[in-house]
C-alpha cells in the first residue's frame with residue numbers, strides 16, 4: 327500500500343514537472359504580449375484542459391487592476407466587443423480580487439456555490455463556460471504585485487497553478503520592462519533627432535555682444551527673470567537676437583541641464599501644429615503610424631521656446647492657452663491627461679497688442695504670455711555696439727574659413743555706421759561673413775552694403791510741414807551725422823546720398839550746413 331501511494335505521489339510530481347516544463351518551453355522565449363497571450367492560451371487548453379478567463383495587471387497606483395489578456399472566445403456572447411471587456415477595470419477592493427490579493431495560495435471558487443451564494447456577474451460569466459471551478463492567484467515577482475490570474479477548469483493541481491503563476495509573472499514583468507525600454511528608446515531617438523537639428527543651428531549660446539546702455543537694460547531684465555519660472559515674452563525686430571536671449575535665459579535658469587526645446591510657430595501648417603506641440607497617439611489621424619510625443623512633453627522640466635508666437639493660428643492659440651493655464655495636456659487622439667512642468671519663453675517681431683486689436687491674437691493668451699516682456703532694441707538704435715559686433719563676427723568667420731583677418735579698415739567701419747540695418751544683427755553677420763570670404767589678406771577693407779537700402783528705411787516724417795529746402799537740409803544733416811562728419815570718399819555722406827562729393831559740398835554751402843549742425 328505504501329508503495330502504491332509513493333508511486334502515485336511520484337507520478338503526480340512527474341506530471342507536474344512535465345506540465346511546468348512544457349509551459350516554460352512555450353513561454354520562455356516570448357518577448358511581446360501578443361505572443362505570450364497565444365502561448366498561454368494554447369498551452370493551458372492543450373495540456374491542462376483549462377481556459378484563461380483573464381489576467382489583470384496592477385495599475386501604477388497599486389490599487390486599480392486593468393484587464394491585460396484573456397481568451398477572448400470565452401465571453402463573447404455576453405460581452406461581444408473587445409472594448410466592453412477591457413473596460414471592466416477592478417480595484418483591490420472588489421470582493422473576489424480582495425480574497426486573491428490577500429491569499430498566498432491560489433484560491434478556488436466553486437462556480438455553482440458562487441451562483442447560489444452571491445449570484446455575482448462573475449459567477450454568471452464563469453457558468454457560461456461550463457467548467458466547475460475558477461482558480462485565481464496573485465501574480466508576483468519578488469515583492470512586487472504584477473497582477474492576478476483567473477483560470478476556468480474542472481480540476482487543477484494547486485501546485486501546478488502556483489508554478490504557472492510564477493512563470494507568467496516573470497514573463498509579464500519582462501514584457502512590461504521591454505515595452506518601457508522601447509518607449510524610452512523612441513523618446514531618446516526623438517530627442518536625438520531634435521538635438522542634431524538644434525546643434526546645426528547653434529554656434530554659441532553664451533556670447534551676447536553689446537555693452538551699450540540699451541543692452542545693459544536687457545541684461546538687467548534677463549538676470550532678474552532667469553532663475554524664476556516666469557513666462558518671458560521677448561519682443562524685437564527680426565534678427566535682433568531674440569533666440570539668443572531666450573537661450574541665455576534658459577542657460578542661466580535652474581533648468582539649464584535639460585535641452586531647451588524650440589518650436590517655430592510660423593513654420594508649421596495649422597493642422598500639424600497641435601500634434602507638434604502636444605504629440606499624438608498611434609492612429610490619431612491618417613499618417614499617425616506611431617505614437618509621438620510633442621514638444622511640450624519633450625520640454626518637461628525644461629524651457630519651451632515658442633518662436634514667432636505672433637504667427638500662431640487662432641485655433642492653436644486656444645489649445646496653447648489651456649496648457650499654459652492647466653499645465654497639463656492631452657495628446658491628439660489620446661484620452662489620458664499628461665502633466666507637464668514647462669517654462670515658456672516666447673518671442674515675436676510683431677506688435678502683439680496690435681494683433682490683439684485686429685482679432686488675430688487672443689487677448690487672454692497675450693496676457694498670459696506678457697508676464698515679463700523684454701524689448702530688444704534694433705541695431706540702428708545701438709550703434710555703440712557696432713564695432714564690438716563686427717569684430718566678433720570677423721573672428722567667428724575667421725575660425726569658420728581658416729582666415730586671419732586682424733582689422734577692419736576705418737572706411738569699412740564707417741560704412742557699417744552709416745547704414746540703417748533693417749535686418750539688424752543677422753544682416754550684419756551675413757554681410758561680415760561675405761566680406762570675410764572676399765578678403766584675401768588680414769585687413770577687411772570693404773563691406774558690400776545693399777545699394778540705397780538705408781534711404782528706403784529712413785524713418786517717416788511729417789513732410790507736409792516742411793519746405794523742400796528744409797527737407798533737403800535735414801536729410802543731408804542726418805546723412806552727415808551717420809557718417810560721423812565724413813563728406814566724401816568711401817563711407818562718406820556723398821556716397822550714402824549717391825551724389826558726387828563736390829555736389830554735396832556746394833549743397834551744404836547753399837543750405838548753410840556747418841559742422842555745428844552735424845556734430846551736435
Ligand SMILES: Nc1ncnc2c1ncn2[C@@H]1O[C@H](COP(=O)(O)OP(=O)(O)OP(=O)(O)O)[C@@H](O)[C@H]1O
Nearest residue numbers: 534535536563564565566567568569570675751752
Ligand atoms: N547681441 C548679439 N551678439 C552676438 N550675436 C548676435 C547678437 N544678436 C544677434 N546675434 C546673432 O544674429 C543672428 C540672429 O539672431 P536671432 O536668431 O537670435 O534673432 P531673432 O530676433 O530671433 O530673429 P527672428 O525674429 O528672425 O527669429 C544669430 O546668428 C545670432 O547669434
